[in-house]
Amino acid sequence: MSGRIVIAGAGSIGCFVGGLLALGGEEVVLLARPRMAGEIAAHGLTLTSFEGWSETLGASRLHVETDPAAALAHAALVLVTVKSGATEEMAALIAAHAPAGAAVISLQNGLNNAALLRTALPGRPVFAGMVSFNVLHEGQGRFHRGTSGPLVIEAGAPPLVAPHLDILAHPDMAAVLAGKLVYNLNNGLNALSGLTLRQQLADRRWRLLLAAAQDEALAVLRAEGIQPWSLGKVPVTRFPRILRLPNFLFRLLSRRGVRIDASARSSMWEDLERRRPTEIDELQGAVIARAAALGLPAPVNRRIADAIRAAEAAAAGSPRLDPDALRRPRS
Numbered sequence: 001m002s003g004r005i006v007i008a009g010a011g012s013i014g015c016f017v018g019g020l021l022a023l024g025g026e027e028v029v030l031l032a033r034p035r036m037a038g039e040i041a042a043h044g045l046t047l048t049s050f051e052g053w054s055e056t057l058g059a060s061r062l063h064v065e066t067d068p069a070a071a072l073a074h075a076a077l078v079l080v081t082v083k084s085g086a087t088e089e090m091a092a093l094i095a096a097h098a099p100a101g102a103a104v105i106s107l108q109n110g111l112n113n114a115a116l117l118r119t120a121l122p123g124r125p126v127f128a129g130m131v132s133f134n135v136l137h138e139g140q141g142r143f144h145r146g147t148s149g150p151l152v153i154e155a156g157a158p159p160l161v162a163p164h165l166d167i168l169a170h171p172d173m174a175a176v177l178a179g180k181l182v183y184n185l186n187n188g189l190n191a192l193s194g195l196t197l198r199q200q201l202a203d204r205r206w207r208l209l210l211a212a213a214q215d216e217a218l219a220v221l222r223a224e225g226i227q228p229w230s231l232g233k234v235p236v237t238r239f240p241r242i243l244r245l246p247n248f249l250f251r252l253l254s255r256r257g258v259r260i261d262a263s264a265r266s267s268m269w270e271d272l273e274r275r276r277p278t279e280i281d282e283l284q285g286a287v288i289a290r291a292a293a294l295g296l297p298a299p300v301n302r303r304i305a306d307a308i309r310a311a312e313a314a315a316a317g318s319p320r321l322d323p324d325a326l327r328r329p330r331s
């Protein structure tokens with residue numbers, strides 16, 4: 001890629017992807033909040049992965065800006081890596097400061113961020129992207145990748161290459177993001193459990209809740225005529241059946257799926273722990289709204305969304321719920 005790549009929102013995904021692009025020789029500018037800029041100035045970036053590799057970029061190899069005008073002025077490509085609630089604000093900064101021809105790629109969860117950016121940035125080339133893997137911010141400039149999977153970018157976007165990243169182009173990002181939404185319905189459950197992803201998915205009671213939430217979402221996607229894309233060989237539509245299997249069968253089958261290291265947790269768990277607003281409106285909220293528009297039920301997603309909103313309001317981190325607390329209330 002020729003020209004400057006600006007990471008619009010240097011957090012977990014931004015520092016990890018931006019750091020690897022810089023490592024590969026790209027000209028990268030990290031647009032960061034002052035706190036993150038200070039952390040990077042003090043420690044540089046250390047990027048690690050469940051695969052066992054570790055890469056260090058000293059602060060002198062990184063270009064970090066806290067001023068959006070300075071960061072965006074000479075951008076050829078902007079990768080949007082803020083949480084969904086900050087997309088509009090970042091779109092306004094891009095509109096004000098980035099060159100008109102700069103391409104924009106959303107690397108966010110949720111179905112609507114690329115559309116939101118397109119509306120806010122008329123005439124600019126805007127593309128959807130999807131990060132299938134998890135990155136945890138461990139402090140002191142350390143970012144750890146805890147799960148396997150590629151970075152998927154809409155076909156037609158400027159091609160990206162970075163060491164350690166498997167980057168695929170896909171023509172149908174609506175299908176890709178729908179598939180990711182089905183995965184991401186576990187973010188809230190994982191955050192409520194306070195467990196690592198491995199511990200949580202090893203407990204069939206959590207899996208039954210996830211299967212029920214996914215069934216509701218799959219019914220909505222079916223009614224909308226969207227076939228969700230699957231990351232692996234198993235179609236997303238089969239997930240609920242697999243999740244409902246007894247533990248020993250689930251363990252056997254999941255060995256062939258996404259690789260998850262022992263410490264990995266969802267980004268929503270990190271949001272609750274850091275007292276930040278979550279993306280529940282873009283995940284469970286999207287299923288609930290679309291189900292309502294179609295006259296379909298979504299009671300499980302509703303209970304999960306309510307529990308996350310209560311945890312946000314309590315501002316006490318993960319409530320470490322027992323899964324039985326989320327089961328249908330007895331009448």
Ligand SMILES: NC(=O)C1=CN([C@@H]2O[C@H](COP(=O)(O)OP(=O)(O)OC[C@H]3O[C@@H](n4cnc5c(N)ncnc54)[C@H](OP(=O)(O)O)[C@@H]3O)[C@@H](O)[C@H]2O)C=CC1
Binds near residue numbers: 012031033089276
């Ligand atoms: N983390 C993960 O494992 C995964 C995340 N995703 C998705 O990627 C997206 C980003 O998530 P993640 O990286 O975890 O989020 P983070 O909150 O870690 O990173 C976003 C960063 O952007 C900063 N930011 C927000 N607005 C601005 C601004 N105007 N100027 C400069 N910095 C700004 C935030 O600072 P502050 O908080 O202070 O506002 C924060 O540091 C989300 O949509 C998420 O769902 C997808 C797959 C996996």
Ligand SMILES: CC(C)(CO)C(=O)C(=O)O
Binds near residue numbers: 133265267
């Ligand atoms: C990678 C995955 C699915 C992990 O839960 C995620 O998207 C997230 O944490 O936001």
